[in-house]
Amino acid sequence: MKTIVSWLTITLVGLVLGACSAVDSVSGGAGETEIRSGKIEQITQTQMQTNHDSGVGAILGGIGGLALGSLIGQGTGRDVAMVAGALAGAAGGNYAEKKKYDQPMDAQQIIVRTHSGVLVQVTQPINPALKKGMNVYVEGSGNEARVVPQS
Structure with missing residues (x-):
């Protein structure tokens, strides 16, 4: 029993710590950000997938399933129910x-x-202030890049 609880605790701590990430200039923390300027040549309406994979649902579901599993049976049966509940809840x-x-x-x-003549393509949430031919800044790079109007 103690071994299973220990493993579940270690797994839960690993999941919680794995959900944490270091903050730096690439992930949106303090640091330098690349800013380029240019003119909008084309705007196309599209859809983008949101990025809400925080893992909170799995962690809370696992804890809830573990708690419910602990209410079932005794001994080894209870241990199995706790593990199954934690996995199903997660x-x-x-x-x-x-x-x-x-x-x-x-x-x-x-x-x-x-x-400089380079074409840059950015997909971002709709900003109604942006129009074709407008002078803009392209802030950041990769998935974090955003187009904003020049003031």
């Missing part, structure tokens, strides 16, 4: 989180020609 919690929060959202695909 799977259910993850599914519920994705169902509620991981829905596609309206977005714009924006193509900007920078002053």
Whole structure:
């Protein structure tokens, strides 16, 4: 019994710590950010997948399943029920989180020609202030890049 509880505790701590990430300039923390300027050549309406894979649903579902499993039986049967409850709860919690929060959202695909002549394509949530031919900044890079109007 103590061995199973120990393993479940270690697994839960590993999941919680694995959900944490270091904050740096790439992940949105303090640091330098690349900013390019240019002119919008094209704006196309599209959809983008949200990124809400925080793991909170799986963790809370696993804890709830573990708690419910602990109410069943005694001895080895109880241990099995706790493990099964934790696994089923984690799977259910993850599914519920994705169902509620991981829905596609309206977005714009924006193509900007920078002053150096390079074309940059960014897909981001809709910003109604952006229009074709407008002078803009492209802030950041990769999935974190955003097009914003020049003031």
